[in-house]
Amino acid sequence: MTCSLDLDDVPVPMMVVDRGTVREANAEACRMLGRDRAWLVGREAANLLDEVDAEMLALALGGGVLDRLVVRLVPELGGTSLELQLSRQRDTGVVVALRDVTELLSARRRAEDLQAELRYLATHDVLTGVPNRSLLRDRIDQALRRSRRFGFRFAILFCDLDGFKAINDRYGHDAGDRVLIETARRIERVLGEHGGTVARFGGDEFVVLYEGDDDPCVVGTFASRLIESIVVPIEHDGAMLSVGTSIGLAIPDGHGTVDSLIGAADAAMYAAKLRGKGCWEIAGRASGDRRGEAA
Numbered sequence: 001m002t003c004s005l006d007l008d009d010v011p012v013p014m015m016v017v018d019r020g021t022v023r024e025a026n027a028e029a030c031r032m033l034g035r036d037r038a039w040l041v042g043r044e045a046a047n048l049l050d051e052v053d054a055e056m057l058a059l060a061l062g063g064g065v066l067d068r069l070v071v072r073l074v075p076e077l078g079g080t081s082l083e084l085q086l087s088r089q090r091d092t093g094v095v096v097a098l099r100d101v102t103e104l105l106s107a108r109r110r111a112e113d114l115q116a117e118l119r120y121l122a123t124h125d126v127l128t129g130v131p132n133r134s135l136l137r138d139r140i141d142q143a144l145r146r147s148r149r150f151g152f153r154f155a156i157l158f159c160d161l162d163g164f165k166a167i168n169d170r171y172g173h174d175a176g177d178r179v180l181i182e183t184a185r186r187i188e189r190v191l192g193e194h195g196g197t198v199a200r201f202g203g204d205e206f207v208v209l210y211e212g213d214d215d216p217c218v219v220g221t222f223a224s225r226l227i228e229s230i231v232v233p234i235e236h237d238g239a240m241l242s243v244g245t246s247i248g249l250a251i252p253d254g255h256g257t258v259d260s261l262i263g264a265a266d267a268a269m270y271a272a273k274l275r276g277k278g279c280w281e282i283a284g285r286a287s288g289d290r291r292g293e294a295a
Helices: 027-033 051-063 102-123 133-150 164-171 173-191 216-230 258-274
Strands: 014-018 021-025 068-072 081-089 093-100 154-162 196-202 205-211 234-236 239-241 244-250 280-282
Touching: 014 027, 021 027, 027 093, 051 068, 051 081, 102 133, 133 154, 133 196, 133 205, 133 258, 154 173, 154 216, 154 258, 164 173, 164 239, 173 196, 173 205, 173 216, 173 234, 173 239, 205 216, 216 244, 216 280, 244 258, 258 280
Parallel strands: 244 280
Antiparallel strands: 014 021, 014 093, 068 081, 081 093, 154 205, 154 244, 196 205, 234 239
């Protein structure tokens, strides 16, 4: 395989492209592309690349705007990702230096995937996959800001499972985990396409940020639907696991904080438990019919 002697003095894969056609290619370029000089010279440079990158190369060669770009070779040439560095020569056209960046891009993607996974783990509950306490607090804070600025309406529901400890004690932690996962899914289904966030607050506690309405009747109806959904027995290894939930509701008054809202909903939830469980209470007032008390 014989290539241009001038370019062969350069230990970097290089080609000369003139008016879109490969005019020269050194030994390193031939080796990288897996083709000999006879195959490369006279071929349209764009035909070496996939369709989108071919258009980008054509723009770079024709307009002179780009002098460095990352492209992908056609599958016949291995699909390798290359960085092209263009240097314009008055007499010979454009000298193109090639660098294989496939491993570099793969490492970068792995690093980005790892960062995304770490961000997810920092903001979501590992067991159920729903947002955790940290992400919940951030979203409630955003809702408060929107409420004060634009009159955005929302409510907080604090849900604590009734009878969960008995499930763990009798059937073990695997059964308890099954209940928590299914409870999270059921709350998500009831929330449906309605705006909001379901978060695991800790242990067997879930908090819902219910967006778009703060009417006690509307939010109370939603709470009743949660109670009715959660009380349906869950099958696990042939056993039917029954839990219920007590729910506390807190509706912002324009002066609350994240902590005060969660605290008010938490206190209302305890009031619901004292009232007999399987029901809901609104912070500051009694409300909510008793629904679906757990066994």
